[in-house]
Amino acid sequence: MVQKKMNYSLYSSSNNTHKVNSSVDNSIFLPTQSYKKIKTSLENLEKSRGKIVHIVGAPGTGKSTNIFKALDELNLNVYEISTSLSNPQARSKEVFCALIKDLKESLGVATKEEAYKKLSKYDVVLFADQFHDKHLLKKDVIGFSLWTRNVGFKSMHFYLICIREFIKHQKEFRKINIVFQTAWRVRFRGKKYDLFTDFGVFSRIILKILGKLSHVVEIKYNTSETISIVKAHFKDVDEKKIRKYIKKYGCKPRFILQELENEK
Incomplete structure (x- = not known):
C-alpha cells in the first residue's frame, strides 16, 4: 500500500516510457476538458465520505496521468491499494484473500474491519497502477490486470466477491471514498481494447449502468x-x-x- 505522497518511481521500458504511475512523474502535463472533469469530481472528496468514482478511458489516453495530477493539485490525503500475486491462475477467492492480507499487513491491523476503519481516515482510497499493473512496477509478481488476462471471464467471480463484501460491510464503506482507475482490457487480433470505451453502443450501455451505481468520468480527447x-x-x-x-x-x-x- 502506498500512502500520500505516493513517491514511488516511474517505470520505464520500450513500451512504457510515457506511462505515468505517480504524481512525481507528471513533469509535463497539459490540462484538457477531461482533466477538468476529473478534478471537479475529486475536489469535494476531502469533505465527504462514501463516494465511489470510476475514471475510465481507452488504453493510451492517460488515466494514471490525469488521476495523479488531480490528486496532487488538490492535495488530498491518498492511500493507494497495492497487492502482489504469485499464481497467475489463482482462484478469485485467493486473489481477494491476498488483497485483504496485504491491506492488513500494510496498515498494521489484525482484522479487515480494523483496516476499513483506518481507510476511512483518508480522503481517497485509490485503485490504480500499484493494484492493476504491479507486474510492470516490480519483477516476479503478478498484477491484477495480468491475472485477469490469464483467467479470462473467470475473474467475474472476484467482482461478485467484492460486491458481497461491500454489501456485508456497508456501514464501514459509507465512510470511505474510493477512486477506481477502471479498465476492462480485452485483446482482439493482437490489439488491446477497453470494454468500457472501445465497443460503441455496447460500451455506452455498460457506462450507463455503471453511472447508476457510482460517479463515472471518461477520459477522451x-x-x-x-x-x-x-x-x-x-x-x-x-x-x-x-x-x-x-x-x-x-x-x-x-x-x-x-x-x-x-x-x-
Missing part, C-alpha cells in the same frame, strides 16, 4: 487536444506526422508518444 499533448513532449514534431499516428491509434497520446520515442 479531440484531435486538437491530442496534438497539443504530443507537442508538449516533442515540440519540433511535424503536425502531419502526429495526424498520421492519430489515424493509426486514435486520440491516444501515449501510443503516439511511444512511436515518436522509438524513432529517436
Whole structure:
C-alpha cells in the first residue's frame, strides 16, 4: 500500500516510457476538458465520505496521468491499494484473500474491519497502477490486470466477491471514498481494447449502468487536444506526422508518444 505522497518511481521500458504511475512523474502535463472533469469530481472528496468514482478511458489516453495530477493539485490525503500475486491462475477467492492480507499487513491491523476503519481516515482510497499493473512496477509478481488476462471471464467471480463484501460491510464503506482507475482490457487480433470505451453502443450501455451505481468520468480527447499533448513532449514534431499516428491509434497520446520515442 502506498500512502500520500505516493513517491514511488516511474517505470520505464520500450513500451512504457510515457506511462505515468505517480504524481512525481507528471513533469509535463497539459490540462484538457477531461482533466477538468476529473478534478471537479475529486475536489469535494476531502469533505465527504462514501463516494465511489470510476475514471475510465481507452488504453493510451492517460488515466494514471490525469488521476495523479488531480490528486496532487488538490492535495488530498491518498492511500493507494497495492497487492502482489504469485499464481497467475489463482482462484478469485485467493486473489481477494491476498488483497485483504496485504491491506492488513500494510496498515498494521489484525482484522479487515480494523483496516476499513483506518481507510476511512483518508480522503481517497485509490485503485490504480500499484493494484492493476504491479507486474510492470516490480519483477516476479503478478498484477491484477495480468491475472485477469490469464483467467479470462473467470475473474467475474472476484467482482461478485467484492460486491458481497461491500454489501456485508456497508456501514464501514459509507465512510470511505474510493477512486477506481477502471479498465476492462480485452485483446482482439493482437490489439488491446477497453470494454468500457472501445465497443460503441455496447460500451455506452455498460457506462450507463455503471453511472447508476457510482460517479463515472471518461477520459477522451479531440484531435486538437491530442496534438497539443504530443507537442508538449516533442515540440519540433511535424503536425502531419502526429495526424498520421492519430489515424493509426486514435486520440491516444501515449501510443503516439511511444512511436515518436522509438524513432529517436
